[in-house]
């Protein structure tokens with residue numbers, strides 16, 4: 077079941093941490109040109125940063141999949157993460173969503189939520205949504221019903237579908253259907269959609285929970301050119317209202333959406349900046365882009 081309640085921050089998580097995790101973080105953010113942005117809801121983001129990873133390490137039997145990783149995402153930012161296979165991109169998303177615990181380091185959502193101290197469910201409820209590469213929609217249900225279920229908190233599929241929708245809930249589903257351009261297919265069975273449309277539906281299901289930070293792992297893999305183009309438009313529309321972290325190998329796609337690009341290599345940040353800047357970086361060419 078995918079449905080999780082709308083973000084409601086537990087009072088315990090609203091407490092200030094014992095020390096200020098940003099005491100020396102400003103220079104890193106300034107270095108990559110992130111200014112103050114509009115504030116997220118309910119979440120304390122007074123420094124304009126929605127996600128802070130500091131000195132994160134993850135070891136698997138002594139092998140460091142992440143190695144003193146430092147990364148800052150601004151509120152409303154659309155960040156692309158690139159890097160060779162095995163660089164640690166998926167492991168980083170696993171740390172952010174609580175699937176993997178770091179062996180060292182700090183991970184903050186906003187100013188006060190310590191992600192290393194929260195369960196996967198708490199993290200999802202706090203407003204971090206993740207989309208895996210393979211779409212996982214309910215194929216036997218209609219597009220509309222999939223969105224309806226994503227909105228509900230009840231664990232039982234059939235109980236959720238039997239419960240009556242309020243007009244606000246229905247309006248929200250219609251709005252998301254428009255955003256993902258599936259209004260004409262609202263009553264189609266999800267299993268009959270194209271691969272790309274299933275991806276859009278799954279993004280729509282994430283949007284039903286109104287996450288403040290969206291993590292998307294290789295979203296355009298297997299999409300047609302037209303679907304890839306629409307995904308770029310969609311992400312640009314979502315940025316600002318949401319913060320997005322997108323892992324993608326398709327450089328054309330990255331070039332069409334990225335504010336800032338972070339290059340991961342051997343579990344650390346190798347380079348950060350505009351796509352042009354990182355593409356011109358000799359170390360990035362060496363390990364990732366090729367000569």
Ligand SMILES: Nc1ncnc2c1ncn2[C@@H]1O[C@H](COP(=O)(O)OP(=O)(O)O)[C@@H](O)[C@H]1O
Nearest residue numbers: 136140141159160161162163164165166167168
């Ligand atoms: N559960 C695990 N156990 C052991 N090694 C792992 C595990 N998960 C990932 N790794 C290793 O960590 C490294 C980073 O993997 P991953 O985060 O999947 O990289 P990417 O997504 O950038 O391709 C790889 O060398 C991978 O083999």
Ligand SMILES: [Mg+2]
Nearest residue numbers: 165166167293
């Ligand atoms: Mg990966």
